[in-house]
Amino acid sequence: MSDDSTFVLTGLQLVIMGDVEADAPDGSIGFTRDSYWSEKKQATIVSETIPSAASNNVASEKLRNLLMTICLDYPFWNDFRILDFFNKRSISMTMEELRDLRRECGIERREDVCLELMRLYFNNEIELDKKQVQFIERLNPAFRDRDFLADRPGELLVYECVFFRRLNKMFYLHLVFDLFNGYAFGKVSRRCSGEIGLKLLQEKIVPFYQSRGYEIHGILHSVKSTRDHWEAEEAKIKDSIIAMGIEWLEPKHEFGIIQRFQRDFLDSFFSNAEALDVSLLMIQPAFDRWMIKYNAFCPFHQRRNLLGFADELESTGRISLEAKCN
Template sequence: MPGDSTFVLTGLQLVIMGDVEADAPDGSIGFTRNSYRKESKEVAVVSEAMPPVTSNKFTREKRSELLMTICLKYPFWNDFRILDFLNKHGIFMTMEELKGLRRECGIDSREDVCLELMRLYFNKEIKLDKKQVQFIERLNLAFRDREFLAARPGDLLVYECIFFRKLNKMFYLHFVFDLFNGYAFGKVSRRCSGEIGLKLLQEKIVPFYRKRGYKVRAILHSIKSTREHWEAEESSIRGSVLAMSIEWLDPKHEFGIIQRFKQDFLDDFFKDAEALDVSLLMIQPAFDRRMIKYNSACPFHQRRNLLGYLDDLESTDRRPLEINCN
């Protein structure tokens, strides 16, 4: 049937026809009963050899399976919308019963739904659709970087030149982030020149990794680097990086983990610096001290839980969604 959307979970099949999954016009998470719900066609819940939903044989187990299916297929739906859908199709329950069923299923919060979707995705049990990806990325910016999984320290370092306007002045932070263990390095400057980032790499980062028995393999140039200011010097920078036997990659990607780090760490740091009236000359020493404290919490040889999942995610145990960047 054209336009149908089908999602299968443990033998239960949910067929949604028409515009039942319409979201809020403003893109917000939630459902206002009278504001934007539109249903142009019939909606049906079907399953092979499954009794009608009004039958006494429609057990709590079947309800749990159906609820799990709905929550994973339409993660933006809130409890009011789910309850309305169920009641309209003969599965009557109160809001308290729905919340209790969600707790039993282990999906009583948006974070739980997000973590379950990531678990299924990384275990290659499902393919995410556009709405599911949007839902995960809204809660976990680092999920944008799911194709950039490093195997060891120094495997993939992201470089980004971040612009700030604080302390009534404009300046830049040349920032390097290790996608494996979360180690971060930065140099504050009044200039955007990529030569500053190159100097940081040569004088601090490469020796730092060499001392610990690792080699920097690749630098990923983030799409948000303000390239228009230094495109002319990029070729020489690339040449210098390649001369150190390090790959220089330009993936045309905006790294979510950098945005998350900026929100959770950098914005607070510069806000504190402004509140304390720290002079521009003192920002770098203060930043270095903060970074020492931050990096001390990152085991250098251990993969960090940057995507909100663990290496042993194939286990059925659900864990809290975590993105530890501060």
């Protein structure tokens, strides 16, 4: 089919053009990334009401491609905004028809759009703009760690001391995550002391990796822990960590794996603890038991999936917190 062919849709004409920008002066929108579709064409909308031709398969595909373009280029647009865009350009469509069209395109939910954007990015088919990155990271904070990819367990661990107030008490949670497989370790404390994190590393984490034939290569210090009061604590443990043959790195980065853990699981753990009236002395044993179940969903020898916008635990139901701890 030639480049100047015209496709008829309900309430509009689509004219296949050459290079139409996403934000053209006339308000039209085009296929801004050729890699979105197998047919590398671009389109602009001409306001001209013409008879319906819903049976036109080619025209229907062009409409699906247009919808896909809008959803990928403008991921924050909701269905009302998209429907308004269509209706203002004489594309007669109801909300139900729009949702059916989204279902046909495989982008029924915003999570589907997120997954498609990540797939295209990891396949080197597109470069993400600022809005697309913000959209992905909002749904999937783990995407923020895409520049910190490890090749084996223990190559890169990230450490952060998190402050929170629950059960009418102030707590610090010393968290260590493996950026390769997502394995997590944690120590609940009433103090922020870096020596607690060091003890966790020496007595639990290092032996854990050694028993599996791995050495810990480097520890990344999360940016959230780099507050003024933490500098003295960092000085206490930095030399000890280096003396163990482990690099101490400060990338000044906020790690998504920690944000995701706090948002999706840590809050629910303490909510359950409050509901079950777990005593202060039982918090650490309960947390240890809960972490065993959490890590069961992170195969030690398997790279974690940065494409996932929702953790596997969410699809299998929340982990129950047992009030009784041995």
